[in-house]
Amino acid sequence: MAPAVLQLTDVGWSVGGAVILDGIGLEAHEGEFLAFIGPNGAGKTSLFNLISGLLPVTRGRIALDGRDLTDLPPAAPARRGLGRTFQTSSLWPALTVAEHVRLAAQAAQGGSYRLWRRAGRYSEQVARTLERTHLTHRADTLAGALSHGEKRKLELALLLVGEPRVMLLDEPMAGVSADEVPPLVELIRTLHREEGRTVLMVEHHMDVLLGLADRVAVLHHGTLLALDTPEAVMADAVVQEAYLGEAL
Numbered sequence: 001m002a003p004a005v006l007q008l009t010d011v012g013w014s015v016g017g018a019v020i021l022d023g024i025g026l027e028a029h030e031g032e033f034l035a036f037i038g039p040n041g042a043g044k045t046s047l048f049n050l051i052s053g054l055l056p057v058t059r060g061r062i063a064l065d066g067r068d069l070t071d072l073p074p075a076a077p078a079r080r081g082l083g084r085t086f087q088t089s090s091l092w093p094a095l096t097v098a099e100h101v102r103l104a105a106q107a108a109q110g111g112s113y114r115l116w117r118r119a120g121r122y123s124e125q126v127a128r129t130l131e132r133t134h135l136t137h138r139a140d141t142l143a144g145a146l147s148h149g150e151k152r153k154l155e156l157a158l159l160l161v162g163e164p165r166v167m168l169l170d171e172p173m174a175g176v177s178a179d180e181v182p183p184l185v186e187l188i189r190t191l192h193r194e195e196g197r198t199v200l201m202v203e204h205h206m207d208v209l210l211g212l213a214d215r216v217a218v219l220h221h222g223t224l225l226a227l228d229t230p231e232a233v234m235a236d237a238v239v240q241e242a243y244l245g246e247a248l
Contacts, residue, residue, distance in 0.1 A: 002030040005065060005198050006051070006082075006166055012059035013043075013050055020046055021222045024060070028166065028200055033192050035209040035230075036202045038219035044202045045087065047219065048168050051200075052084040053077050064166065083164030085155045087171045093144025097135055097154055100143060101126045104158040125161060133157040133187060149180025153187060160191075167191065169201040173208060181208065188212065210234070218242075 004027040011024040021043045028034045036044045049055040051062055053074035062069045064080050078084075091100060105125045130136045133153045138146065143154065152172050159167060172188065173181055185208055192199045192212070203209050209216065209230075216233040218226040220242045226233050233239055 002032065004028065005030045005032075006200075007063045007066070008051070008060065009063075010060040011047075011050060011057055011062060013046060013055060014058045019222060021050070024224050026217060026224065026227055028198055030165075030198060031192075031196045033199045033201070033212050033214045035213035035216045036200065036219060037204075037206070037209065037216060037233075038225075042219040043222040044219055045170055046222075048084065048170050048200070048202065051077070052082065052168060078162060078164075081163075081165040082168065083159040083162055083166070084168040085152075085159055085170055085172060087174055089148075089151045089155060089175075091143040091146075091151060091154065094142060096140050096142055097146070097157075098126055098130065098139040100154060101129050101157050101161060104161045105129075108162040129157050129160055132160060134183070147177070147180060148175040149177060149184055152176055152184055156187065156191070164197065166198045166200070169199060169203075171202055171204065173203055173205050181205070185212070 006028040008024050008026050011021065012019065013021040024047060036047070038044055046055065050057050053069065053072060053076060057070050060070075064077065064082055067080065069077050069080070095103070127136070130139055133156055135150065135153055135157060138150060143151065146154065156172070169188065173184065176184060188199065188201075189212060191197050201209065201212070213230050215227060216230050217224060218233060218239050225242060226236055226239050228236070
C-alpha cells in the first residue's frame with residue numbers, strides 16, 4: 001500500500017456545545033481517490049473545511065506528510081501541497097479565463113500585482129494549465145459567460161497552478177448539465193490516475209463516485225460510519241439502512 005499522505009486522528013469539531021464532527025480517524029494514501037458520501041448535514045463539507053484550515057479543529061490532529069496542520073492558518077495547507085475547490089463558484093465575472101489563471105499563478109508564486117500586470121509574466125504557465133483543463137479555446141472568454149461545467153474546469157485550473165499533491169473537491173458536479181458531466185469526470189480521472197494526485201471528493205452523483213473511488217468514506221451524524229471499497233460499502237447493511245436505503 002502507498003504511504004499515507006493525509007492523516008486525521010480523532011478529529012472533532014463542536015460549536016456552542018453542539019458536536020458537529022466526532023472522532024473522525026482516517027488516512028488518505030498517495031495517489032488514492034477517496035470519496036465521501038452521506039446525507040445532507042452529515043458533516044462532509046465541514047470536514048473539508050477542517051482539513052483545509054477554514055475551520056478550527058476542536059479535538060484531534062490533522063497532518064500532511066506527517067507535519068501537523070491542526071492549528072495553522074488557512075494558507076499553510078495550500079503552501080504544503082493541499083488544494084481545495086468549493087460547492088459554490090466564486091469567480092470574477094468580468095475577468096477572462098486566462099486572467100483568472102494568471103492571477104492564481106501570481107498568488108501561488110508570491111508575485112506582486114505589478115508583476116502580474118506585466119505582459120507575458122506567466123504566459124507559459126497559463127497556457128499549460130488551460131491546455132490541461134481543456135480551456136484553451138475559452139482563454140479570452142469572460143468567466144461570467146461560461147457554462148457551469150466550464151466554470152468547474154476553471155476552478156480546477158486555479159487549483160492546478162499551485163501543483164497540489166492532495167486535492168479536495170467539494171461537489172464539483174453541482175450545477176453541471178448532464179452532457180457536461182462526462183468530460184468533467186474524465187478530467188478529474190486524468191488528474192488522479194495520470195498525474196498521480198491524491199483526491200478526496202464529496203459528490204452526490206453516486207455513479208460518478210463509484211466509478212472513480214478506490215475507497216468510500218460514509219459520514220453519518222458527524223461520525224465515520226464506514227470506510228471501505230465501493231463494493232463493500234454498497235453491500236454494507238448498516239450503510240444501506242442509515243443512508244442508501246433498503247432498496248439498494
